[in-house]
Amino acid sequence: MTNITVKESEKILLDELNLDVSKAVLNKFSLLVRESSSEDERTAFDFLAKFLDEWGVPYQLHQPNLYLSVPKSAAVRVTSPVTKEFKAKTPAFAISTGDDWGSGEIVFVGSEQAQGESDLFAGGINADTDEIKGKIVLTEGLPMPRKVKELGEKGVIAAIFISPGTNIHDGICTPIWGSPDLDNIDQEPKIPVLAINKIDGKELKELALKGNVAVDFQTDHKKGWFNCPLLDIFIEGTEEPEKYVLLHGHLDSWTVGIGDNATGDAALLEMARVFHKHRDQIKRSVRIVIWPGHSTGRYAGSTWFADEYALDLEENCIAQVNCDSPGCRWATSYDYMVWFSEAEEFCQTAIKDAVNQGSKGKRPNRAGDYSFNNIGITSFYMLSSSIPEAVLKEKEYYPVGGCGANIEWHTEDDLLHVADYDILLKDLKVYTTSVFRVLNESVHPFNFVATADEFTGTIEAYQEAAGEHFDFSSALEEVKNLRIELTEFYSKVELLKDKEITDPEVQEVNEIIRQLGRNLVTMNYSRKGKFRHDPALDCPPLPDIEPATTLSSLEVGTHRYNVTVNHLRRGQNRLIWGLKQAQKLVK
Numbered sequence: 001m002t003n004i005t006v007k008e009s010e011k012i013l014l015d016e017l018n019l020d021v022s023k024a025v026l027n028k029f030s031l032l033v034r035e036s037s038s039e040d041e042r043t044a045f046d047f048l049a050k051f052l053d054e055w056g057v058p059y060q061l062h063q064p065n066l067y068l069s070v071p072k073s074a075a076v077r078v079t080s081p082v083t084k085e086f087k088a089k090t091p092a093f094a095i096s097t098g099d100d101w102g103s104g105e106i107v108f109v110g111s112e113q114a115q116g117e118s119d120l121f122a123g124g125i126n127a128d129t130d131e132i133k134g135k136i137v138l139t140e141g142l143p144m145p146r147k148v149k150e151l152g153e154k155g156v157i158a159a160i161f162i163s164p165g166t167n168i169h170d171g172i173c174t175p176i177w178g179s180p181d182l183d184n185i186d187q188e189p190k191i192p193v194l195a196i197n198k199i200d201g202k203e204l205k206e207l208a209l210k211g212n213v214a215v216d217f218q219t220d221h222k223k224g225w226f227n228c229p230l231l232d233i234f235i236e237g238t239e240e241p242e243k244y245v246l247l248h249g250h251l252d253s254w255t256v257g258i259g260d261n262a263t264g265d266a267a268l269l270e271m272a273r274v275f276h277k278h279r280d281q282i283k284r285s286v287r288i289v290i291w292p293g294h295s296t297g298r299y300a301g302s303t304w305f306a307d308e309y310a311l312d313l314e315e316n317c318i319a320q321v322n323c324d325s326p327g328c329r330w331a332t333s334y335d336y337m338v339w340f341s342e343a344e345e346f347c348q349t350a351i352k353d354a355v356n357q358g359s360k361g362k363r364p365n366r367a368g369d370y371s372f373n374n375i376g377i378t379s380f381y382m383l384s385s386s387i388p389e390a391v392l393k394e395k396e397y398y399p400v401g402g403c404g405a406n407i408e409w410h411t412e413d414d415l416l417h418v419a420d421y422d423i424l425l426k427d428l429k430v431y432t433t434s435v436f437r438v439l440n441e442s443v444h445p446f447n448f449v450a451t452a453d454e455f456t457g458t459i460e461a462y463q464e465a466a467g468e469h470f471d472f473s474s475a476l477e478e479v480k481n482l483r484i485e486l487t488e489f490y491s492k493v494e495l496l497k498d499k500e501i502t503d504p505e506v507q508e509v510n511e512i513i514r515q516l517g518r519n520l521v522t523m524n525y526s527r528k529g530k531f532r533h534d535p536a537l538d539c540p541p542l543p544d545i546e547p548a549t550t551l552s553s554l555e556v557g558t559h560r561y562n563v564t565v566n567h568l569r570r571g572q573n574r575l576i577w578g579l580k581q582a583q584k585l586v587k
Contacts, residue, residue: 022267029258034251035295037227056276064293064300066304068092074088074195076204076215079216086204090195091143091173094191097192097217102192104157104215106137109125109137125137134157136157136160137159143159149537159193160193161195161196163196165198165407170255174189228293229292231251243510246372248289252296253414254411259403263327263424264325271288303533318438321380330406331385334358337360340364341454366539376522451524453483463476470548523578527539527543542575544570
């Protein structure tokens with residue numbers, strides 16, 4: 001590597017970025033409906049691979065066998081008291097009726113539309129089983145897994161969801177993360193699920209509130225195991241090539257999916273070009289992977305990769321960075337980012353330096369190809385820039401899960417007009433700056449003091465909720481002890497930041513930082529633990545002790561109360577053990 005500073009190396013990469021290839025990708029992908037297992041998906045992967053071949057970038061094109069459900073058709077037909085058919089869609093993994101039709105009586109159950117992006121993944125159905133059993137439930141919102149699961153458990157015939165806009169949003173309703181195993185093989189949705197748009201939904205709701213409404217419905221899916229391409233690019237660093245940052249995003253789409261996620265694919269290809277062209281400037285490696293099976297397999301591609309390369313990821317992955325929906329129209333704000341606590345300061349500094357803007361972030365939802373939490377890999381970014389709050393209000397946009405907050409997300413209108421090349425270049429600078437710094441800074445730039453502070457706040461909140469019913473003082477004491485040890489550890493780390501990556505002390509410290517993640521991240525983001533995938537349901541902070549929030553609502557001495565206390569006792573034991581292990585690491 002030439003004898004230049006890290007800042008000079010970073011500038012070389014940033015100056016190299018341009019949109020020539022990105023524009024070619026978006027124009028090509030605007031003609032392709034990239035459903036996983038389809039010919040268009042293979043054409044898209046081949047298109048990207050041809051650029052890599054031209055540049056001499058090393059890659060593998062894997063063919064994983066993925067479990068998918070591709071919606072083909074759906075229909076809703078009112079037969080009484082009027083006769084009318086509504087346009088409908090069915091989410092992936094809902095029960096398929098095939099050529100047959102189901103029928104039943106509708107009952108409306110209120111469920112307000114999401115008020116924020118996080119709300120999309122939360123909430124259940126507030127209705128008694130006796131009220132809805134044997135009926136077709138009509139409700140509002142997107143057909144998310146928790147709601148569909150609850151409806152199936154309550155014995156409904158089918159569910160019809162009213163989308164929040166004039167377009168019906170495509171989606172997936174299984175709670176199984178990736179392809180199933182023996183632990184979750186029986187967790188697929190048990191009912192047909194449909195969605196209609198807001199206007200039709202209002203009409204059907206008004207009919208249902210007036211009296212008995214009979215409906216016929218039909219759903220059809222292509223479901224099974226399919227071999228799909230997965231692009232795996234590995235660009236070696238000069239000094240520590242076995243250690244790498246995993247930079248990734250999905251290629252498959254609903255219809256042509258420009259904002260979700262053709263813009264991300266274009267960004268990933270451009271970063272592959274730049275990092276490879278200037279590979280003499282990067283000290284560690286970057287692994288850029290583009291997934292199939294995101295939309296119709298519940299992150300099946302990234303889950304396969306997490307399983308196939310689990311031990312390598314455990315040993316060598318420094319961080320994972322998701323690139324989904326960058327470069328979208330009007331998305332000028334970085335106030336809706338996500339990152340783990342230990343990466344917050346690093347990310348905010350990188351964004352400020354890259355594009356001279358402030359940023360805000362939060363704990364990521366259980367979404368977005370974050371298939372690596374169980375391994376314990378520090379993670380940052382998911383969706384990229386977003387439309388500012390004031391503009392959202394002005395346009396009267398409701399929350400969606402991508403496209404920079406454009407409501408074309410997961411609809412047939414997610415076309416070329418959703419992309420914005422100037423914003424895409426800005427987002428490219430953010431991603432390139434962030435990834436480059438992890439690759440080149442001597443000491444991994446993640447501060448787990450912030451994670452200890454997050455743990456303290458979480459445990460205190462659970463203690464307040466539990467009141468006198470449970471005592472978390474032991475866990476709080478261990479978090480306090482860990483924070484003291486971490487503060488001392490990072491004060492010593494400061495003295496190593498100017499040393500070379502290959503310095504033995506630097507390598508020892510980086511191993512400790514990675515192992516802190518393997519311990520604390522897994523504890524904070526996974527109930528299942530190492531090498532097992534939690535369901536696609538919201539995972540609260542420190543999930544082993546989250547049931548403390550329910551204690552005050554339970555009658556003391558009942559079976560449920562005693563079981564919850566028992567669960568918390570075991571959960572606190574796991575938490576304390578993990579905190580003690582982390583203390584041993586930094587001592």
